[in-house]
Amino acid sequence: MPPAPKSDRTFTISELAREFDITTRTIRFYEDMGLLKPERRGQSRIFTAGDRTTIKLILRGKRLGFSLLESKEMIELYDPAEGNVTQLQTLLDKLAEKRAILAQQLEDIRVMQLELDDVERRCREALATSRPARTSKRAPKTKSNSSRTSGKKR
Amino acid sequence: MPPAPKSDRTFTISELAREFDITTRTIRFYEDMGLLKPERRGQSRIFTAGDRTTIKLILRGKRLGFSLLESKEMIELYDPAEGNVTQLQTLLDKLAEKRAILAQQLEDIRVMQLELDDVERRCREALATSRPARTSKRAPKTKSNSSRTSGKKR
DNA sequence: CGTGAGCTTGACGTTAACGTAAACGTCATT
DNA sequence: AATGACGTTTACGTTAACGTCAAGCTCACG
Numbered sequence: 438m439p440p441a442p443k444s445d446r447t448f449t450i451s452e453l454a455r456e457f458d459i460t461t462r463t464i465r466f467y468e469d470m471g472l473l474k475p476e477r478r479g480q481s482r483i484f485t486a487g488d489r490t491t492i493k494l495i496l497r498g499k500r501l502g503f504s505l506l507e508s509k510e511m512i513e514l515y516d517p518a519e520g521n522v523t524q525l526q527t528l529l530d531k532l533a534e535k536r537a538i539l540a541q542q543l544e545d546i547r548v549m550q551l552e553l554d555d556v557e558r559r560c561r562e563a564l565a566t567s568r569p570a571r572t573s574k575r576a577p578k579t580k581s582n583s584s585r586t587s588g589k590k591r
Numbered sequence: 592m593p594p595a596p597k598s599d600r601t602f603t604i605s606e607l608a609r610e611f612d613i614t615t616r617t618i619r620f621y622e623d624m625g626l627l628k629p630e631r632r633g634q635s636r637i638f639t640a641g642d643r644t645t646i647k648l649i650l651r652g653k654r655l656g657f658s659l660l661e662s663k664e665m666i667e668l669y670d671p672a673e674g675n676v677t678q679l680q681t682l683l684d685k686l687a688e689k690r691a692i693l694a695q696q697l698e699d700i701r702v703m704q705l706e707l708d709d710v711e712r713r714c715r716e717a718l719a720t721s722r723p724a725r726t727s728k729r730a731p732k733t734k735s736n737s738s739r740t741s742g743k744k745r
Numbered sequence: 746c747g748t749g750a751g752c753t754t755g756a757c758g759t760t761a762a763c764g765t766a767a768a769c770g771t772c773a774t775t
Numbered sequence: 776a777a778t779g780a781c782g783t784t785t786a787c788g789t790t791a792a793c794g795t796c797a798a799g800c801t802c803a804c805g
Contacts, residue, residue, distance in 0.1 A: 451781070461782085466763060480770070480783055497699050502656015504761070511703075515710055525718050532711050539700050539707075545651050546693050546700075549665075553693075556669055557686050564679050605751070615752090620793060634753050634800070658791070 448484040450475075457492055467495060470505055472512070501542065511535060602638040604629075611646055621649060624659055626666070655696065665689060 450461045467473050468482070473491055475482040491512060498508035514531055604615045621627050622636075627645055629636040645666060652662035668685055 449781085460764080462765085463763065465783090470762090482782085497703070500656070500699050501696055501703075502654070506761090515706060525714055528714055529711065532707055532714070535707060536704070539704055542655055542696065542700055545654050546696055549651070549655075550690070550693055552669060553686055553690060557683065560679055560682055560686070567679075603751085614794080616795085617793065619754095624792090636752085660791090 446486060448489060450482050450484065453484055453489060453492060456489075457496060459492075459496075464492070467492070467505070470509070472505065472509055600640060602643060604636050604638065607638055607643060607646060610643075611650060613646075613650075618646070621646070621659070624663070626659065626663055 448456075450464050453459075454461045454464060464473065468475065472495060473484070473488050475484045475488055477483065494512050494515075495505065495508045498505075498511065503511070510531070514528060514535070602610075604618050607613075608615045608618060618627065622629065626649060627638070627642050629638045629642055631637065648666050648669075649659065649662045652659075652665065657665070664685070668682060668689070
């Protein structure tokens, strides 16, 4: 028989666990939550490429701080299971909602990056002035002072 | 007496709670976690502008899925309290760590946005073909079929 | 003076997202 | 036939981040 087309590949629970560096318990938990619906080969679960994708989506959601229910919502948006056809407008609304969240996150990240830039800059300055400057021609000069020893007594 | 410079303004717990739409319980919890260190006026807590900023940082962290401990770490990076001066290299390492996380989040958001674009596009297509098209000249045509009713029996 | 608004400190309850352990089934191999 | 390597279910435990009382101070106001 022909070597089953790659798209039909199935996975065991431990294969997926290894691939995504999660435990089998976690995968079973996702099933309990209704996020995965693997078929059964006797007792054992058989996962499809679709299940694998779902796990990817869940983990991406987690990296952005989404709860499992939020991820579930988004996955259901993406995969309009049943009856959703009658709810196209609702779907568009939810899409806008999610977009708003992502936009806020983008802004939050942007600001955080700027702040990290600032911290790093000051940190490098401190390094440069505390050490006699490696190849620099400028004398150490015992510059003003740490400039970050402001406030916060105690 | 002069009307106390704005930077010296202090806040009560409920003022901050209202401003950020969180409960006083939450603020006290943040204090227990060591994130806030308000002074005391007798029994009552007196919050400074710095405390207010800290709350802002915490909430921004939460929007990105950071735990309180993670936010605390970042805040401590930003506000090198004590002894950190000796750990400049460690600080730079942690900065790089945080940057990596933010970069991953940016990528995650980018992909999600693309996916939402895709869902929305198909959604609008479905709307256009299901309704007879408002000002269109093209006949409804009872197009192929929903094209999204693939797989997933049951 | 008592009453309400706002503050305090416990201390137990709750939810999400798993961890962990027990007890068992099923093969393939030794 | 026993030993692993893998799978299963059931069920209680754990952590984070608060929620939700309870009981009590304290101060201005009518």
